[in-house]
Amino acid sequence: MTGLAWRSRLPGLRFLAVGLALGAASWFVLIGLLLCVALVVTLPLLPHVARVARELAAFERRRVGRFLGTPVPAPPEPPTWDLATVLTDPAVRRDLTWLLFQATGGLLAGAVAVGAPAGAAQNAVIAAVGPFVPGVTTTLDAPVTSWGGAVVALATALGYGAAGWLLVPPLAGWCARVGVARLAPPEPTLVERLAEVTATRADALEAHGNELRRIERSLHDGTQNRLVAVVMHLGMAERALRRDPGAVLPMLLTAQNAASDALAELRDVVRGIHPPVLADRGLTGAVASLVAHCAIPCSYDERPVPRLPAAVEAAAYFVVAEALTNAVKHSGATRITVRLGLDGGLLRVEVVDDGRGGADEALGTGLLGIRHRVAAFDGVTEVDSPAGGPTALRAAIPTGV
Ligand SMILES: Nc1ncnc2c1ncn2[C@@H]1O[C@H](COP(=O)(O)OP(=O)(O)O)[C@@H](O)[C@H]1O
Ligand SMILES: [Mg+2]
Known part of the structure; x- marks a missing residue:
C-alpha cells in the first residue's frame, strides 16, 4: 500500500525535478536576454536568445501536456525571427513571463521537491551513524552524539519525508497550472474563433470530399471490376450453352467466384465508411x-x-x-x-x-x-x-x- 502510494508521488516528483533544471536554464536565458538589451550592440542577438526561450517553452508545453494528460496548444511559429517579431509577438511575451515564473516559483518548487527526500535520506543516514562518529549533527544542526540524538535525527528524516509527501502533489499541480496559464495561447476573440471555424469547416468539407473520392475509387476500381467480370463470364456461359454445354460449368464457377469477390470488396468499402x-x-x-x-x-x-x-x-x-x-x-x-x-x-x-x-x-x-x-x-x-x-x-x- 505504502509502496503504491509512493509510486503515485513519483510523476509529480519527476515533473518538479525536471522543472528545477528548467528553472536553472531559465536563469541563463533571462540573463542572456538582459545582456542583449543592456549592451545595445548585442541587440541583433536578441532574436536568437528569444528562440532558445521558445524552445524551452515548447519543451515545457509538451511536458505539462504529458503530466496533465491534456495537450497544451502551441502558438504559431512566426514567419521570421527578427527584432521586430521579438518585440511585437505576444507569444514571445508569454514565453518571457513563463521564464520568469520558472526561474523563481518553478525553481523553488523543484528545490523543495528534490530537497525533501534528499534531506530525509541524509538524516536517516546520520541517525544510523551519528552515535558512532563524534561531531555529527543533523541537517538542522542538532548534535547526534547519543541514541537520543539519533532519535531526533530520525524524527528530522521523517519530518523531511512527510513534508515531501504532502507538498509534492500540490506543488506539481501548481507548477503545471501556471505553466498552462502562461504558455497556452489566450482564448481567441470571436473574430479569430470565426476564422478558425471557417477553416475547420473547409477542412471538414475537404476531408468529406476525400472520403467520397476514396469510396468512389474503391467502388470503381474494385467492386465494379469484379461485377464486370461476373457479367462477362455469364455472357460467355450463355453463348457456350448453345454450342458446348459441357464448358458452361467452369464459366459459371468463375462468375460465382467473381461475385463473391465483389461482395467481399463491398463489405470492405462499407467497413471503411463506418466500421460495423x-x-x-x-x-x-x-x-x-x-x-x-x-x-x-x-x-x-x-x-x-x-x-x-x-x-x-x-x-x-x-x-x-x-x-x-x-x-x-x-x-x-x-x-x-x-x-x-x-x-x-x-x-x-x-x-x-x-x-x-x-x-x-x-x-x-x-x-x-x-x-x-x-x-x-x-x-x-x-x-x-x-x-x-x-x-x-x-x-x-x-x-x-
Ligand atoms: N509511430 C511512429 N514512429 C516512427 N515514425 C513514425 C510513426 N508514425 C509516423 N512516423 C513517420 O512519420 C511519417 C508520416 O506518417 P503518416 O502521416 O501516417 O504517413 P504514412 O504512414 O502514410 O507514411 C511516416 O512516413 C513515418 O516516417
Ligand atoms: Mg500512416
Missing part, C-alpha cells in the same frame, strides 16, 4: 478489437465511455487505427499503450509506442488526416515524437454531448 464493429460493440469494444489484432504487444487502458455520436466514435476509432498502423509500420516498437477516456466533454485518445520516434506530418498523409478529422470537431491533436522515441499521439475530441 463500432455499431456492434461501441467505441471501447471496437478499440479493444484493434488492440487485440495489433502485430506489436499492445496494452489497453480502458475507462468506461458511454455511447457517443457516431461521427465522434468513428473519428476516435480512425485515430487509434492510424496510430497503431503507423507504430507497426514505422516505429520498430516493442510495446504500445492505448488509452481512451472521457474527461468532461472531451474524449481523450492516446497511443504511445516505445519505438524510434521521428514521426513527421510532412512525410505522409495519415497524421495530417488525423489532424483534419479531429479539427473538424474542434478538437486538438498532438504528436510528440522526438528522434530516438518514444512516440505519443494524443487527441482530445469534444463529444458535443
Whole structure:
C-alpha cells in the first residue's frame, strides 16, 4: 500500500525535478536576454536568445501536456525571427513571463521537491551513524552524539519525508497550472474563433470530399471490376450453352467466384465508411478489437465511455487505427499503450509506442488526416515524437454531448 502510494508521488516528483533544471536554464536565458538589451550592440542577438526561450517553452508545453494528460496548444511559429517579431509577438511575451515564473516559483518548487527526500535520506543516514562518529549533527544542526540524538535525527528524516509527501502533489499541480496559464495561447476573440471555424469547416468539407473520392475509387476500381467480370463470364456461359454445354460449368464457377469477390470488396468499402464493429460493440469494444489484432504487444487502458455520436466514435476509432498502423509500420516498437477516456466533454485518445520516434506530418498523409478529422470537431491533436522515441499521439475530441 505504502509502496503504491509512493509510486503515485513519483510523476509529480519527476515533473518538479525536471522543472528545477528548467528553472536553472531559465536563469541563463533571462540573463542572456538582459545582456542583449543592456549592451545595445548585442541587440541583433536578441532574436536568437528569444528562440532558445521558445524552445524551452515548447519543451515545457509538451511536458505539462504529458503530466496533465491534456495537450497544451502551441502558438504559431512566426514567419521570421527578427527584432521586430521579438518585440511585437505576444507569444514571445508569454514565453518571457513563463521564464520568469520558472526561474523563481518553478525553481523553488523543484528545490523543495528534490530537497525533501534528499534531506530525509541524509538524516536517516546520520541517525544510523551519528552515535558512532563524534561531531555529527543533523541537517538542522542538532548534535547526534547519543541514541537520543539519533532519535531526533530520525524524527528530522521523517519530518523531511512527510513534508515531501504532502507538498509534492500540490506543488506539481501548481507548477503545471501556471505553466498552462502562461504558455497556452489566450482564448481567441470571436473574430479569430470565426476564422478558425471557417477553416475547420473547409477542412471538414475537404476531408468529406476525400472520403467520397476514396469510396468512389474503391467502388470503381474494385467492386465494379469484379461485377464486370461476373457479367462477362455469364455472357460467355450463355453463348457456350448453345454450342458446348459441357464448358458452361467452369464459366459459371468463375462468375460465382467473381461475385463473391465483389461482395467481399463491398463489405470492405462499407467497413471503411463506418466500421460495423463500432455499431456492434461501441467505441471501447471496437478499440479493444484493434488492440487485440495489433502485430506489436499492445496494452489497453480502458475507462468506461458511454455511447457517443457516431461521427465522434468513428473519428476516435480512425485515430487509434492510424496510430497503431503507423507504430507497426514505422516505429520498430516493442510495446504500445492505448488509452481512451472521457474527461468532461472531451474524449481523450492516446497511443504511445516505445519505438524510434521521428514521426513527421510532412512525410505522409495519415497524421495530417488525423489532424483534419479531429479539427473538424474542434478538437486538438498532438504528436510528440522526438528522434530516438518514444512516440505519443494524443487527441482530445469534444463529444458535443
Ligand atoms: N509511430 C511512429 N514512429 C516512427 N515514425 C513514425 C510513426 N508514425 C509516423 N512516423 C513517420 O512519420 C511519417 C508520416 O506518417 P503518416 O502521416 O501516417 O504517413 P504514412 O504512414 O502514410 O507514411 C511516416 O512516413 C513515418 O516516417
Ligand atoms: Mg500512416
